[in-house]
Structures are given as C-alpha cells and as structure tokens.
Amino acid sequence: MSAAAGPGYSKSEIMIAASARRLAGAANCFVGVGLPNIVCNLAQRTVAPELQLVYESGVFGARPERLPLSIGDPTLATGATAITSMFELFAFYLQAGLIDVAFLGGAQIDRFGNLNTTVIGDYASPTVRLPGSGGACEIAIHAKRILVIMRQAQRSFVDRIDFCTSPGHSGDPSRDAARGWHGSGPTDVVTDLGTYVFDEASGEMTLATLHPGVTLEQVRAGMGWEPAVAASLGETPPPTPEELRTIREELDPGGAYTK
C-alpha cells in the first residue's frame, strides 16, 4: 500500500499495535493463535519484555522460534520454561489465579462482553455449529483481565448473543464485584475501527478511541446496538515505525495474519 493511498499500515497492524500496548506491565498472558500470538510477541519486544507466554496446551513460558500455527505447535514446547499436564495448567495456573491477561474472541459479542463461540441459531439444530468453548469459559472467569480482539460487523457485535459460552459483565457492576472470581472480565475490546473500555458504572462496552480516519458512523454501522461513547473520545495512536518493522520483519514476514 503506497503512502498516498492510505495510512501506511493495515487494519490488522493497528489492531496488533493497540492490543500490544495494553499488555504493558503484564507478567504473563494466555495466548491464542493468529493475531493474539503476534500481539504477545510484539509486547515482549516492546512494553512487556518479561512477559511469559502461556498456552492452554500446557506450556508456560514459551519461546517460539517460528510463528506457531496452532496452540499446540511443537515450537512452543522446545525451549519453554515448563510443560505441564493440562490439569495442572487449568487448575494450578488458571483456576488458582496466576494468569494476568488472556485474549478471547468469538463469533458474537454483546455490549457487556459476553462471548459466543458455540452456535449460531438454536443449540439443538444450529444454523452454524461453531467450535465450542475450548478453554474460553474458564479463561473468561479466571484470567485477571480479558482483552478481546475482533473485527466489527453487525452480525458479530449483536444486541443478544445466541449462546453464552464465556461470561462477561452482567450489566450490574456491584453484582459482578461480589462474584468472587479472580477475573474482572473483559477490560478492553480492540477492533478494526477503534478501541473500547468497559464503563465502571454500567459495565457496558464504551468507545474510547477511533482509529485514524474512522468515523462514528462507521462504528455505528458495525454494531447491533447504539454504542456508548466516552465523553473524551480520542484517536488511537497509529503503529510506530518500530512496531511496524517488528511485525513485518520479525513476527509475520509472510503477512499471514497482518495483511
């Protein structure tokens, strides 16, 4: 893409950069494949050099030498800090509260960050059968913070999700505070149009920044409800040249996830 024709970075690249900055200070992160994997690797090279990558396949402290193509890629095992049984990973690490941040996404999300990765339509006779929970349900409950990365569309940002696989906020923050879970639920949503936080008083997803060049109308067109907008709506800082260089030369030279 030439400089004259656009901003000089792709939608994926601004999503990656914006997400990576949200890992500043995190000690460890539950990683998925695709964008979250690149996000974590970028954060390790920028804002969170001590970040330990944790995979539900039973790897703590992975040091992948290539871009993993699944969460069970052999490159995650070689050179890791620890490989655990899956029971230990879920019980001792996740359920006991050791995980700082996790990435989740889904086919559908509602305004309170509840996620559906199970079915579109009726459970017993679904229009689309999706993969299901995997570890997402317990990750949503136990990771201290949840970051959501999803592309925006009316069919995915919906007023009512068809199935709640992974719980988010209930819409009543005082009730959520009394849950007694380690997790505070989703704290940030990063999309191809902007970034969102969850309002402390209402628990509702609230537009915090628009990516450069994106309008509020575009955001409304990509949502199934009228979005709450922060009083101090800002602009997402674009990826820095160094962030772009790291993504393009080191993390995803083939452009598999970032074009």
Added chain:
Amino acid sequence: MTGSKVTTMHDAVRELVHDGDTVAIEGFTHLICFAAGHEIIRQRRRDLTLARMTPDVVYDQMIGAGVAGKLIFSWMGNPGVGNLHAVRRRIERADPEPLEIEEYSHFGMVCRYMAGASNLPFFPLRSYYESDIPVVNPKIVPMTSPYDDGDQVFVVPPLKPDVTIVHAQRADAGGDTQIWGLLGCQKEAAFAAHRVIVVVEEVVEESVIRRDPNRTVIPGVVVDAVVEAPFGCHPSFAQGYYDRDNAFYLEWDRIAKDPDTLEAWLREWVYGTADHAEYVQKMGAARWDGLKPGPALSGEVDYGRYA
C-alpha cells in the same frame, strides 16, 4: 515390565475395540493417533461414542466414515485452519445421519478424565458460572461446598472410556510408556479407561525406560496392547520425530467439504491401504524428509546410583 504386549494394529483394534464402545483417542494437537483411527475405519466399527477434548481431523475422518453415533468433546475444529466439515454436516443437517453431542469446556473434559482415572464419582471445578454450557448439558451440575455455604462449584461426572488409544514416542514391550513435549490428557485418559492401546514411534528395551523414570507417563500395568507404528500420528506430530503436516491440515479442509471427495480420500488412503506402513510408503519419502525437525537435545540429569 511384564510379558510382551506387542501386537499389530489390526489385531489390537480387532480384539480391543468393539461396536458400541466409548473410544478416546486423545493427544492435544500432539501425538494424535491417526493410524488407529484409520484402522478403526478399515475394520468398519459402528455406533462408537467418540470422546476427545479437541475432535480434529482424525474424528472428521472417522465420523465422515460413519463409525460413530455420538461425540463427547470440548472444542471441535481443524486447528489453525477452520471447520470440521463432516462433523458439521451431521450436526447442522443430520447429513447423512444425526450425530449426538455431549459438550464441555476443556477444563471440564480434563476433570472428567481425572474423576475416571481416580475412581471418584465426580470432580469439582470453578467454571461454567453464568455460561449456557450447563443449560444444554445437564451432566454439568452446580454444587455448594459442604464446608462453605457461599462457595459454589460445578461438578462433572467421570469419563471412563471402554478403550483409550494413546500415541507416544516410545514404550517397552510391556507397555511402560514415555512421552515428552505436550502431554495433553494422555495419562488421565489412559488411567480412566477399561482397556488401553499404546501406539509408539519406537518399541525400546526396558533399560531405556528405567534410565529415565520421570519421563514415564503410563505404566505397562494399565496397558493391554503395544503397537509400533512410525509416523502413526501423521498429519499430527511427534515431538522430536516429525513436525505437524500443516499442508495436510489445509488439504483436509478441501477434501472434507464435499462428501464425495472425502469418500474418495478414504477409499484411496484408508480402505485402499492394508495398514499404516503402506500409508507411510504411499505418502513418499520426500513428505517425511520435509517434516523432520533439527535436533534440540534435553541434556541429561544424574539420578545417582544408590547400591
């Protein structure tokens, strides 16, 4: 080590896997025993209940071939690629027949195997709060702690497969089995099962196992049969032996989309081969050379000699 349990895949499946059985072929991305799945297809088993945390391509092949009536799982998909088309056809359109499902989260499935392996009536976990998963699966039950009225957990029932099939890097002839790399639920699923088939890249001398007992994941005492089947995980991988064949996982997406191409693939690669050795030979040496990793040795520890 007790007596030799080494046999062929044909005989192990013939003797230990029966129509109507609950069968678990575990392995989390790593060490998924496709060779056993193929032999079950070849022997045309029917009405199996297939259990597995992550039904992936091996169960798409088996379910596409019609061996199963039910699936117990926590995540279904072609990892890193997309969908399982044969499984989805049966769930979404009952095409060519319905498939019953029983669904958990990963932690729930792990705990089911833990309960089965530990002879417990259920296993508690902190998950499923405010999720619809227990709504559609009544076997996931909320329970209040007997020690604290304010503390609620969910419990899941034991999963005790009739047969668990585990792939591993190596075992001795008595079934003492060693695994390194991702462990998945191989150990829990083996201890939970009534019968266990261990399939390995190499059958080794008992002395090899005894030199490094910390690496033994499954002892021969719970193993009924040992089968040597090099490349038996393909297109899954065996850490240190061969890489995941990602090209095949991508290829499967195209093959499974159309029931006719799926059937043609089964005819050529499963029904049309006598056993896994023939499948390996048919794939060709170049394919295997391309999957060979470089070395990364673990170093050694000194257990000490206390005579």
